[in-house]
Amino acid sequence: MTRSELLEKISEILGEIVEMDDLHLAETTKAEDVQDWDSTNHVRLLVAIESTFGIRFETDQIGGLQNVGQLLDLVESKL
Amino acid sequence: MSVSVVDLPWLPAAPANFAAACKSIGADGCKAGPALQYLSGFRLTAQQSVSVWRALKRCKQQGIDLSPLSDFRLGILTNATFDLLNDQLPAAAARHGVALELVTTPYDQVVQQALDPLSVVNTSNLDAVLVAVDHRWLALDRPKLDENPQDHVSNAIKRLRQVVDALRENGRTTAIIQTVATPPHALFGNLDRRVPGTVRSMIDEVNRAIVQLAAETGSYLLDAAALAERVGTDLWSDPVRWAAYKLPFAAEFFPIYADMLGRLLASIRGKARKCLVLDLDNTVWGGVIGDDGLDGIHVGQGSSKGEAFLSVQQAALELRQRGIILAVCSKNSDEVARVPFREHPDMLLREEHISVFQANWTDKPSNLEAIANALNIGVDSLVLLDDNPAERAQVRASLPMVAVPELPDDPGWFAWHLLAAGYFEAVAYSAEDRLRADSYASDAKRATVMAKARDLGDYLSSLGMVITFAPFGKSGRQRIVQLINKTNQFNLTTRRYTEAEVVAADEDGATLTLQTRLQDKFGDLGMIGVVICRSTSNPEVWDIETWLMSCRVLGRGVEQAMLAEVVEQARNRGALKLIGRYIPTSKNSMVADHYHKLGFQQVEIGEATGTCWELTLADYSRPQLSMQVVRGDTVLMRAAQ
Numbered sequence: 001m002t003r004s005e006l007l008e009k010i011s012e013i014l015g016e017i018v019e020m021d022d023l024h025l026a027e028t029t030k031a032e033d034v035q036d037w038d039s040t041n042h043v044r045l046l047v048a049i050e051s052t053f054g055i056r057f058e059t060d061q062i063g064g065l066q067n068v069g070q071l072l073d074l075v076e077s078k079l
Numbered sequence: 080m081s082v083s084v085v086d087l088p089w090l091p092a093a094p095a096n097f098a099a100a101c102k103s104i105g106a107d108g109c110k111a112g113p114a115l116q117y118l119s120g121f122r123l124t125a126q127q128s129v130s131v132w133r134a135l136k137r138c139k140q141q142g143i144d145l146s147p148l149s150d151f152r153l154g155i156l157t158n159a160t161f162d163l164l165n166d167q168l169p170a171a172a173a174r175h176g177v178a179l180e181l182v183t184t185p186y187d188q189v190v191q192q193a194l195d196p197l198s199v200v201n202t203s204n205l206d207a208v209l210v211a212v213d214h215r216w217l218a219l220d221r222p223k224l225d226e227n228p229q230d231h232v233s234n235a236i237k238r239l240r241q242v243v244d245a246l247r248e249n250g251r252t253t254a255i256i257q258t259v260a261t262p263p264h265a266l267f268g269n270l271d272r273r274v275p276g277t278v279r280s281m282i283d284e285v286n287r288a289i290v291q292l293a294a295e296t297g298s299y300l301l302d303a304a305a306l307a308e309r310v311g312t313d314l315w316s317d318p319v320r321w322a323a324y325k326l327p328f329a330a331e332f333f334p335i336y337a338d339m340l341g342r343l344l345a346s347i348r349g350k351a352r353k354c355l356v357l358d359l360d361n362t363v364w365g366g367v368i369g370d371d372g373l374d375g376i377h378v379g380q381g382s383s384k385g386e387a388f389l390s391v392q393q394a395a396l397e398l399r400q401r402g403i404i405l406a407v408c409s410k411n412s413d414e415v416a417r418v419p420f421r422e423h424p425d426m427l428l429r430e431e432h433i434s435v436f437q438a439n440w441t442d443k444p445s446n447l448e449a450i451a452n453a454l455n456i457g458v459d460s461l462v463l464l465d466d467n468p469a470e471r472a473q474v475r476a477s478l479p480m481v482a483v484p485e486l487p488d489d490p491g492w493f494a495w496h497l498l499a500a501g502y503f504e505a506v507a508y509s510a511e512d513r514l515r516a517d518s519y520a521s522d523a524k525r526a527t528v529m530a531k532a533r534d535l536g537d538y539l540s541s542l543g544m545v546i547t548f549a550p551f552g553k554s555g556r557q558r559i560v561q562l563i564n565k566t567n568q569f570n571l572t573t574r575r576y577t578e579a580e581v582v583a584a585d586e587d588g589a590t591l592t593l594q595t596r597l598q599d600k601f602g603d604l605g606m607i608g609v610v611i612c613r614s615t616s617n618p619e620v621w622d623i624e625t626w627l628m629s630c631r632v633l634g635r636g637v638e639q640a641m642l643a644e645v646v647e648q649a650r651n652r653g654a655l656k657l658i659g660r661y662i663p664t665s666k667n668s669m670v671a672d673h674y675h676k677l678g679f680q681q682v683e684i685g686e687a688t689g690t691c692w693e694l695t696l697a698d699y700s701r702p703q704l705s706m707q708v709v710r711g712d713t714v715l716m717r718a719a720q
Contacts, residue, residue: 016126019133040162043324047163048125051330062323 001079006072010045013052017044027069049075082492082499084335085310086122089484089500091475093121101130105143112148112178117479119174125163125333131170135178147459147480148178149348154200154208154252155181156189156242158216159327167333171341175504176350176459179341186325189216190238193245201250207299207347208246209255209340210239213327217259219281222266228276232284236292243296254298255343258286260307260328262316299506301343306336342504352482352502353456355398356447358465359409359416359438363395363428364388365490369415369568369630369666379425387491391464392427394494399432402512403503404519406435406450408463410630412568412669413438413525420523434516436523440669442634443470444477445528453526454519462502464493468601469542473634476538539635543600544706546637548644551585551592558606559594562627566609567666570627571659571673576611589614591621591648595641596711597632607632608641612649612657619655626659626673636705642677643701644708646694655696662689 001009007025015023018036031037037045050056055078065071082088094100100118105111115138119131138145151172155161165181172179182203184192189212192198200208214220217235243254261282271277275284286304293300307315310332320326328336345351360367365377365384377385378392399405405428409416416438420430430436435453437446443463451458459480465471471483484500486493505512551559560578567573576584584590595608611625623645628637649657659674671690675681678699679692 013126016129040160043160043326044125044163044166047326047330051125056319059319059322 003072003076006075007068009052010049010068010071010075013048014041014045017041017048025068027067027072029068030066053079055079082487082495083310084306084499085331087334087338088122088487089496090120090122091471091485093118093123093127097121097127098130101127101134104134105138105141110146111138111143112145113479115145115173115178116148116176117475119170120475120479120482123167123170123334125166128167128170128334128337131173132166135169135173139178139180145178147457148173148176149345149350150180151177151207151344151348152180152182152203152205153344154203154205154250155183155211156192156200156208157211157327158187158189158213159211159321160186160325161211161327163326163330164333164337167337168340171334171337172344173341174338175341175345177341177344177348179344189242193242193249196249198249200246201252203250205250205252207253207255207344208250209257209301210242210246211257211303211327212239214259214262214278214282217285219259219278219285220262222277223281224274224276226276228281229284232281232288235281235285236288239289240292240296243292243298247296254296255301255340256289256293256298257301258289258304260304260315261312263312299343299347301340303336306332306339310335339501342501343506346504346506350459351504352403352462353460354404354406354434354450354454354462355395355497355503356406356408356450356461356463357391357395357428358463358467358470359407359411359419361466361490362388362464362493363391364419364423364426367630368419369411370565373418373422376419376423378419378423381425384490385425387489387493389425389427390494391490391497394497396427396432398503399516400513401503401505401508402515404434404454404516405432406454406461407433407437407523408443408446408450408465409438410440410443410633411438412440412666415666417523430523432516433523434519435526437526437528439528440630440633441528442477443474446526447474447478447481449526449528453524462497464497466490466493467631469599469635472542473538539705541600542635542705544635545598545709546640546704546706547596547598547709547711548641549594549596549711551581551594555594555606556581559609562606562609562629563625566627566629567664569630569633569670570664570667571623571670572625572662573664573667574625576625584611587613591645591652593641593644593648595628595637595644597635597637597706604629604631608637610641610645612645614652614654615658618653621649621652621654621657623657623659630669638673638677639702640704640706640708643704646696646699646701650696657694657696659692659694660689661692 011023011025061074104114169179184199192200219235223231246252246254259282261279265271266277271279315328317329357363365388366375368376379385379389395405419426435450458478462482463474466486474481474483482502484496486496560581563576585592591612593610597604597607607629609627612621612623615622659679674692679694682691682693684691
C-alpha cells in the first residue's frame with residue numbers, strides 16, 4: 001500500500017467514525033482540526049486501524065502522536 | 080480447523096450493499112423492526128454495528144414503529160471505558176429482537192451513580208443496569224497473602240451488593256451483574272488454587288458469591304468469566320489496552336460479549352427462541368434417505384461421520400430435555416423421511432421427540448410458517464438447522480425473523496455452531512420449562528402447508544447459477560448410467576438402461592440426449608438431470624422417453640431451463656411437437672404434474688396407468704431463466720464427474 005492509499009484508507013475509517021462522508025486528511029492535520037476527533041473517537045480510530053490492518057500498537061507508541069503524518073509513520077512501520 | 084466464538088462464525092457475512100441498506104431503513108416503506116433485525120443478523124465490523132445503531136436512533140427520533148422488536152432501556156455502570164463496547168450493543172440486541180436504548184454514565188462513577196437518588200442512572204426509568212465491574216474495581220487484582228483474604232472477598236461482595244440494592248431502591252431498576260474473569264498469571268503455579276490469598280483463589284470465591292448474590296437480589300447474571308475462559312484469558316486480558324485506554328478486555332471480544340448481552344436482554348423480554356427445526360438429509364444423518372435408503376445413510380456407531388451426525392441429534396435431544404420444541408422440515412416424501420426414525424437402530428431421535436414433522440416438496444419458508452402456526456408460536460421463535468447453503472439463503476430472504484445459523488462443511492461442527500449461537504438463552508428455569516416439549520402433542524404431526532407465491536426478489540439470481548447442457552458423450556457416461564438406474568423420485572418414466580443402451584442412444588442420430596450440470600455460488604452440484612428424447616415414426620413428433628432430475632435442485636427453475644434446451648434442440652432437428660409421459664410408481668408421485676407445470680396439454684390415451692402430455696412447439700415461448708446457460712461439449716464435461 002502506498003502512503004497516499006494509506007492516508008485515504010485512514011481518512012475513510014475516521015470519516016465513518018465522525019460521520020463525515022468526504023473526509024480527506026492531510027499529513028499535517030491535527031486532531032483539533034477535525035470536528036468530533038475527540039479522545040473517545042481517537043481510541044475508536046486506533047482500535048479500528050489495528051483491526052483493519054492486523055497490527056498492534058505498543059504501549060509507548062500510543063500517546064504522543066502530534067499529527068496524521070506521525071500516525072502514518074507508525075502504521076507504515078508495522079505493515 | 081478450529082472454531083472460536085470470537086468471529087461469531089454462525090452469522091453469515093454482510094452483503095455488499097450493507098451501508099446503503101442501513102441508510103434506507105425507515106425510509107423505504109419496509110417495516111423498520113424486521114429490517115434492523117435482518118441487518119444485525121450478519122457478522123458486522125465495529126463500524127457496521129455503529130451504522131445499525133445510527134439507523135435505530137434515527138427511527139426512534141422520527142417515531143418510526145419498530146415492532147416486533149421489544150424496547151429495552153439499559154444503563155451502563157462500569158469502571159472501564161465502555162464506549163467501544165456500547166457501539167456494538169444495539170446491533171447485538173436487534174439481532175435477538177430487542178430495540179435497545181443505552182443510557183451511559185460518567186467514567187468510573189459506579190458507586191456514586193447508584194447511591195445518588197438524582198443520578199442519571201436512577202432517574203432515567205431504566206429496565207436494567209449493567210454493572211460491568213472487574214477484579215480491579217473489586218480490589219481483587221493483587222494477592223493478599225499476609226492479610227485475611229476472606230475479608231477482601233466479603234468486602235468485594237458487600238460493595239457490589241451495595242450498588243445492586245441502591246439501584247433497586249433509588250432507581251427502581253434491576254441489576255445485571257457479571258462474573259469476574261481471572262487474569263492469566265499464577266503466583267505459585269499449580270498451588271494457586273490451594274492458597275486462599277492468591278488472585279485466582281479470591282476470584283473463584285467471589286464468583287461463587289456473585290452467583291449467590293444474583294439469586295438473593297433477583298439480579299440477572301452475565302457470565303463474563305465463562306466467556307473469558309472460553310476464548311482464553313491470555314487473549315482476553317489486555318494490560319496494554321487497559322493502561323492506555325481503560326478498555327475492559329481485548330477489543331476483539333467486544334462483538335461476542337455484546338452478542339451475549341443481547342441474548343440476555345432478549346431472554347428477559349421473552350424473545351429467546353423456542354423451537355429447533357431440523358433439516359434431515361446431511362443434517363441429522365449423512366446422505367439422502369430418498370436415494371441412499373436406510374442402509375445407505377450414516378448415523379451412529381461405525382463411522383466418524385455417523386458419530387458426527389449423532390452429535391447433532393444428541394444436542395437436539397438435550398435441548399428438548401430443557402424444554403425446547405423439536406420439529407422437522409425436510410424435502411422428502413413423508414413416508415420416506417420417517418423410515419430412519421422408525422427403523423434405524425442407531426438413531427437417537429424418534430418420532431415421539433418431534434412435535435411437528437414436515438416432509439414434503441413444498442418450499443421451506445411455507446413449511447416453517449406452517450410449523451409456527453401448528454405450535455401457536457411466532458416465526459421469530461424458530462431456529463432452522465440446515466446443511467444446505469441455498470436453503471439457508473432462501474429462508475433468510477423470505478423469513479428474516481427465523482434464526483438460521485451458518486454451518487461449515489464438516490458436520491462434526493454443526494452442534495457447536497448451533498449451541499454457540501445462543502438462540503435458546505434463558506433467564507429462568509423451572510419444571511414447567513422441562514415439560515414444555517412434551518406438552519405439545521408429541522405425535523410428530525403434519526401441519527397443513529399453504530404454499531404462497533413469494534417474492535424472493537433477487538434470491539434466485541443471487542445464487543449465481545450456471546447450468547451446463549451437453550449430449551451424453553463418453554466422459555459423463557458412468558454418472559449418467561448411475562443416475563438413470565438409481566433415481567426413483569424425480570423420474571417421469573423410471574426407464575432403466577444398461578450402459579450399452581446408453582451408448583446406443585448417444586450414437587443414434589434420431590435420439591436427442593441431454594446431461595445437465597448445475598453450479599451455484601456455493602459450489603458445484605454436479606450432474607443433476609438427464610433427458611432422452613427420440614423421434615417417433617413421424618419425424619415432427621419427438622417423444623421424451625426419459626426425464627429425471629436430482630431432488631436437490633427443486634425450486635430453482637431447473638425444469639424450465641431443461642425444457643427450454645430440449646425444445647431448442649428438438650426444433651433444430653425438425654420437431655414440431657413434443658410428447659411426455661408420466662408412468663406412476665410408488666416413489667415418483669412428486670412428478671405427476673410435472674408436464675402440466677411446464678405447460679404441456681394432457682392427451683387421452685387408451686392405457687390404464689399413467690398420463691400422456693403434448694407440447695406444440697409453435698405455442699412455446701422460452702421463459703426468462705434465473706441462471707446462466709452454457710452449452711458444453713463432451714470435452715468440457717470431462718471435469719463433471
